Amino acid sequence: MAQQNRDSKAAVGLSAAATIAAVAAWLNSRKQVAAGEIPDEVIQLIMAIAASSNNIEGGIQQLITELSNLGINVQGWPPNVRRIRTFTIVCAVAGQPYRGSPMAIPSGRSLVVKANALNAVGSLIYVATAAAECTNPNSSYPLVPNEPIGYAVQNAEDVYVCSNVAGSTAIFSAEQEL
Numbered sequence: 001m002a003q004q005n006r007d008s009k010a011a012v013g014l015s016a017a018a019t020i021a022a023v024a025a026w027l028n029s030r031k032q033v034a035a036g037e038i039p040d041e042v043i044q045l046i047m048a049i050a051a052s053s054n055n056i057e058g059g060i061q062q063l064i065t066e067l068s069n070l071g072i073n074v075q076g077w078p079p080n081v082r083r084i085r086t087f088t089i090v091c092a093v094a095g096q097p098y099r100g101s102p103m104a105i106p107s108g109r110s111l112v113v114k115a116n117a118l119n120a121v122g123s124l125i126y127v128a129t130a131a132a133e134c135t136n137p138n139s140s141y142p143l144v145p146n147e148p149i150g151y152a153v154q155n156a157e158d159v160y161v162c163s164n165v166a167g168s169t170a171i172f173s174a175e176q177e178l
Contacts, residue, residue, distance in 0.1 A: 042066070081106075086173040087156075088116070091163035097131035098170075100156035106177045110150035113159060115143035116169040123165035129153075134160035143170075 045066060089098045105111050115125040126140035127149060133139040140162075141149060153159060161170040 081109075081175045081177060083176040084173060085176050086171060089161055089170045089172065091125070091161065091168045091170065092166060094164055094166045095135055095162060097134040097160045097162045099131070100159045100161070100172055103156035103172070103174060105152075105154055105156065105174050109175050110152050111156050111159065112148050112150050112171075112173045113143070113161065114148035114171045114173070115145050116171055117146035119145040119163075119168040120165050121145070123163055123168045125168055125170045126162050126164075127151075127170075128160050129158055131160050134162045 085103055087101050087103070089100065091098055100111075100113075103111075113125075113127050115123075119125070123145060124137075125143040126134050126137060127143060128134040128136075128140035143149060151159060156172050156174065159172070163170075
């Protein structure tokens with residue numbers, strides 16, 4: 001019985017050592033993790049501690065130590081970028097929908113659509129995700145001159161604009177990855 005107990009402890013020790021080695025290798029790779037994302041290696045460490053540890057308190061302390069060494073981005077926002085892209089759409093004909101130009105919006109970023117500050121007094125830029133919705137004031141978002149709105153879309157071409165006054169302009173802008 002004593003031999004079996006020693007063998008079990010040895011197996012637990014080897015399992016914990018292998019798990020720690022895997023986490024250490026991962027830490028050395030300096031893998032960046034997005035906010036709120038738990039790496040698979042940490043989940044495996046938690047499962048290994050729960051499954052093989054006779055001393056759960058020691059395992060939890062080990063987990064806390066390993067988690068404190070992780071380089072997890074907990075800012076809650078994406079890192080800064082070095083580029084932005086902006087384009088303008090002129091609504092040459094009142095009531096005519098105009099589709100945004102193709103421009104990918106990186107994950108975690110937003111597309112900003114702004115009614116130009118120089119648009120005529122009383123003009124509105126209507127914003128929607130479909131041409132039919134864009135021309136309907138009841139299913140689009142109206143922007144007064146100099147008013148912006150942000151949308152978490154994947155591409156600027158998913159957004160349509162139109163105006164109640166010919167010649168009004170809408171400005172599209174988004175941060176870009178390198």
